Amino acid sequence: MPKTGELNGIKITTLAEDSVLYESPYLGQHGISFLVTAERDGTIRNVLVDVAQNPSALLENANMMDISLSCIDMVVLTHCHYDHTQGLAKVLREIGKNDLPVIAHPDIFRLNFITDPYLRHVGVMGEDKKANIEGSGGTLYLTKDPLEIMPGLITTGQVERATDFEEAGISLSTIENNQVKPDLMLDDISLVANVKGKGVVIVTGCSHAGIVNITKQAVKLTKTEKIHGIIGGFHLIEAIGAAEIRIKKTAQALKQFDPDWIYAGHCTGFEAQVELYNTFNDRFSPLHTGMIVEVP
Numbered sequence: 198m199p200k201t202g203e204l205n206g207i208k209i210t211t212l213a214e215d216s217v218l219y220e221s222p223y224l225g226q227h228g229i230s231f232l233v234t235a236e237r238d239g240t241i242r243n244v245l246v247d248v249a250q251n252p253s254a255l256l257e258n259a260n261m262m263d264i265s266l267s268c269i270d271m272v273v274l275t276h277c278h279y280d281h282t283q284g285l286a287k288v289l290r291e292i293g294k295n296d297l298p299v300i301a302h303p304d305i306f307r308l309n310f311i312t313d314p315y316l317r318h319v320g321v322m323g324e325d326k327k328a329n330i331e332g333s334g335g336t337l338y339l340t341k342d343p344l345e346i347m348p349g350l351i352t353t354g355q356v357e358r359a360t361d362f363e364e365a366g367i368s369l370s371t372i373e374n375n376q377v378k379p380d381l382m383l384d385d386i387s388l389v390a391n392v393k394g395k396g397v398v399i400v401t402g403c404s405h406a407g408i409v410n411i412t413k414q415a416v417k418l419t420k421t422e423k424i425h426g427i428i429g430g431f432h433l434i435e436a437i438g439a440a441e442i443r444i445k446k447t448a449q450a451l452k453q454f455d456p457d458w459i460y461a462g463h464c465t466g467f468e469a470q471v472e473l474y475n476t477f478n479d480r481f482s483p484l485h486t487g488m489i490v491e492v493p
């Protein structure tokens with residue numbers, strides 16, 4: 198893998214997330230969307246990472262934050278789930294550009310379903326299928342490989358599953374060659390920035406590949422040991438089976454990377470947030486709609 202360059206700075210704006218703060222005017226929803234603004238030697242790119250599940254709320258939040266969607270230069274989809282991709286075609290029409298790159302894993306449009314409490318597809322929904330994305334101004338860049346957006350900003354590509362305690366965190370299925378198979382969420386990718394003088398910043402959707410696996414991949418990709426920060430969902434929500442031991446192992450493994458901050462929410466779960474807080478103290482904060490992180 199090529200070594201990535203370095204950004205001078207990055208700004209991450211949380212356009213949509215499950216929670217809102219006390220007195221916040223923003224609209225919450227189950228899902229995640231970030232606007233990542235990357236700067237290198239005067240060149241600025243605005244990358245929309247996911248669109249959450251309610252485009253009306255996303256557009257309203259952006260409006261309240263004084264962000265015009267026309268500033269968006271490309272989209273990264275972290276994985277297929279509807280709470281990250283629903284309304285993408287509508288958002289693309291709102292951005293109003295032709296040939297806007299939409300970066301994702303090639304498996305993103307597959308059937309991806311749960312059967313508890315009942316059979317339901319939870320992946321990309323009909324109105325956001327390939328043809329509609331392309332018909333709304335998007336050009337799909339579908340790859341399993343890491344994709345460089347600019348020197349210092351790269352997607353992870355399909356993440357190597359290296360740890361023995363991490364899995365997708367949710368029981369999902371797909372159909373391949375007429376056979377029902379467990380869906381391991383191999384389409385889970387994250388965005389990685391390498392910021393001059395600070396280190397690696399990881400922006401993740403649900404971390405179905407495992408946040409420790411993702412962090413290892415980010416170190417490998419950037420050839421930079423220093424993790425500055427991690428933001429996104431860690432999918433350790435106890436209600437859908439993440440054992441207490443996995444939460445503890447995750448917090449301990451992340452501690453080895455010595456991050457300056459971790460902001461985790463969405464599907465992270467209360468128990469995992471408590472463990473992360475106990476491990477990292479004020480270097481940890483729950484994620485919320487409207488949260489802005491600027492590096493440096």
Ligand SMILES: [Fe+2]
Pocket residue numbers: 228229278280281402403430463464
């Ligand atoms: Fe999610």
Ligand SMILES: [Fe+2]
Pocket residue numbers: 276278403405
């Ligand atoms: Fe997910």
